[in-house]
Amino acid sequence: MTESHSAPLTLFNSLTRQPEKFRPVHPGEARVYTCGPTVYNYQHIGNMRAYIFADTLGRVLSWKGYELAHIINITDVGHLTSDADAGDDKMEKAASESGKSAWDIAKFYTQAYWRDIERLNIRQPARWSIATEHVEQMIDFAKSIADKHCYELDSGLYFDTSTVPDYGRLARANTDEGESRIDPVEGKRHATDFAIWRKTPEGETRQMEWDSPWGKGAPGWHLECSVMSKMYLGETFDIHTGGIDHREIHHPNEIAQNQAHSCSADTGANIWMHNNFLVDHGGKMSKSAGEFLTLQLLVDKGVHPLAYRLMCLQAHYRSELEFTFDNLLAALTRLKRMVMAVEAIKNRHAELVSASTSQSARTVPTDGWTLKQVQGDEDIRSNIQYLDQIRELDEAISDDLNTPMALLSLEVFLGSKAVDPIVSLKEIAATDAILGLDLLTLTREDLRIRPTSAEITEVEIERQLDLRQNAKANKNFPAADAIRDELAARGVEIMDGDPLRWDWRIDV
Ligand code: AMP
Ligand code: ZN
Numbered sequence: 001m002t003e004s005h006s007a008p009l010t011l012f013n014s015l016t017r018q019p020e021k022f023r024p025v026h027p028g029e030a031r032v033y034t035c036g037p038t039v040y041n042y043q044h045i046g047n048m049r050a051y052i053f054a055d056t057l058g059r060v061l062s063w064k065g066y067e068l069a070h071i072i073n074i075t076d077v078g079h080l081t082s083d084a085d086a087g088d089d090k091m092e093k094a095a096s097e098s099g100k101s102a103w104d105i106a107k108f109y110t111q112a113y114w115r116d117i118e119r120l121n122i123r124q125p126a127r128w129s130i131a132t133e134h135v136e137q138m139i140d141f142a143k144s145i146a147d148k149h150c151y152e153l154d155s156g157l158y159f160d161t162s163t164v165p166d167y168g169r170l171a172r173a174n175t176d177e178g179e180s181r182i183d184p185v186e187g188k189r190h191a192t193d194f195a196i197w198r199k200t201p202e203g204e205t206r207q208m209e210w211d212s213p214w215g216k217g218a219p220g221w222h223l224e225c226s227v228m229s230k231m232y233l234g235e236t237f238d239i240h241t242g243g244i245d246h247r248e249i250h251h252p253n254e255i256a257q258n259q260a261h262s263c264s265a266d267t268g269a270n271i272w273m274h275n276n277f278l279v280d281h282g283g284k285m286s287k288s289a290g291e292f293l294t295l296q297l298l299v300d301k302g303v304h305p306l307a308y309r310l311m312c313l314q315a316h317y318r319s320e321l322e323f324t325f326d327n328l329l330a331a332l333t334r335l336k337r338m339v340m341a342v343e344a345i346k347n348r349h350a351e352l353v354s355a356s357t358s359q360s361a362r363t364v365p366t367d368g369w370t371l372k373q374v375q376g377d378e379d380i381r382s383n384i385q386y387l388d389q390i391r392e393l394d395e396a397i398s399d400d401l402n403t404p405m406a407l408l409s410l411e412v413f414l415g416s417k418a419v420d421p422i423v424s425l426k427e428i429a430a431t432d433a434i435l436g437l438d439l440l441t442l443t444r445e446d447l448r449i450r451p452t453s454a455e456i457t458e459v460e461i462e463r464q465l466d467l468r469q470n471a472k473a474n475k476n477f478p479a480a481d482a483i484r485d486e487l488a489a490r491g492v493e494i495m496d497g498d499p500l501r502w503d504w505r506i507d508v
Pocket of ligand 1: 035049244276
């Protein structure tokens with residue numbers, strides 16, 4: 001039985017462009033590094049897709065029983081307006097445009113990002129590693145590779161990409177076409193060479209600058225991830241994640257630095273994983289396009305953040321995902337159907353409990369379940385039907401995190417009626433430890449569409465609905481209709497007979 005419920009975990013490795021069996025460097029452990037946000041602005045919902053993906057990976061590794069060490073960095077220095085070495089530092093630019101200090105901007109947008117992380121049920125990593133707190137280590141790292149792998153120009157210290165084996169293997173872009181995407185910097189030996197340290201130009205002062213053997217300046221963006229991943233996860237660790245744009249420049253450059261540092265062909269992480277883009281009608285969602293969608297905007301429209309999480313899980317992480325409000329509302333409806341199914345199971349459980357004399361033994365865990373615990377649970381073991389559900393789900397997520405399939409097997413399970421509700425609830429708890437949808441605690445009411453701009457309160461809507469109910473009960477239909485019209489005039493649509501029992505909604 002145990003065998004059938006522990007499908008081998010395979011993950012698609014961007015380095016080999018193949019699915020590969022996960023074999024941890026340290027038995028029983030999984031060490032993961034995720035490239036985090038550049039905190040010069042709010043994150044858009046495309047960015048948040050990258051963290052939902054990394055969180056799902058972490059949850060699956062925990063589910064499989066690995067002790068997870070997950071690091072996410074916060075880039076608060078060094079990322080230029082172009083991913084290559086051109087343009088201004090995003091932080092400094094945001095500071096000069098807003099009149100605030102770069103440090104204040106970093107703090108503000110880091111907090112905003114953490115708020116979104118929480119609202120999307122993304123688990124806290126073992127550490128948020130903040131770039132500006134590691135500059136000393138970055139300088140030490142740069143010193144250790146400078147002689148053999150770098151050269152100095154007036155503008156800074158540059159990494160010579162011809163000094164490491166197979167530069168660009170990850171990007172597969174060692175072609176003229178690949179290189180032509182990189183903006184030229186005067187004096188660079190190769191188009192793909194990149195800044196390790198950027199000197200503050202003569203006569204200028206930056207808000208964020210440090211002394212170094214190459215003069216006052218700031219670290220190049222790629223340096224921080226090599227330094228912090230090694231520091232917290234070791235010279236060779238398991239998995240490195242990021243959005244697919246990082247496969248082209250940022251991650252090949254990290255790999256080059258890692259190889260220089262270890263004087264070997266070791267790429268640092270064994271597996272490099274990349275989520276595909278969230279796109280909208282205009283193409284890849286990005287901040288440079290001006291207006292962009294934030295999680296807060298979805299919340300302002302009245303949509304629960306976990307509907308966005310579900311929308312992401314409905315697509316495989318390696319597929320492009322198109323954002324439209326219709327797609328989001330469809331995900332919200334799907335989530336609501338699941339929550340209602342869980343509520344029905346909870347009600348059956350409550351009925352059984354009240355009919356039973358021994359109530360106390362039947363408590364339900366809500367999270368943190370691993371495969372081992374589910375296998376060890378007598379309630380679940382006792383019924384093969386439920387084990388099949390777990391097996392299906394386990395196979396789906398073990399196959400390069402196939403969350404769309406995992407959701408389907410969960411829904412089949414939620415739809416099966418002839419199940420001991422306590423067993424169902426345990427399975428839902430186990431499943432939700434992977435999906436992170438709060439299925440045992442969300443309520444129908446939580447998922448109501450409630451735009452923040454609505455002028456009418458829910459208490460008042462409910463009061464009006466009670467009055468309408470009374471009017472109907474007294475066969476005073478004109479009065480009931482008048483209440484309905486009045487609510488409609490205030491943007492509230494009454495949904496009599498709605499199969500999902502929304503009861504009412506405020507127009508988005
Ligand atoms: P940044 O803050 O620009 O460093 O980006 C944070 C993360 O979001 C990185 O992993 C990016 O690769 C990822 N990312 C950026 N745009 C998108 C998008 N439209 N869809 C999915 N991921 C994205
Ligand atoms: Zn990075």
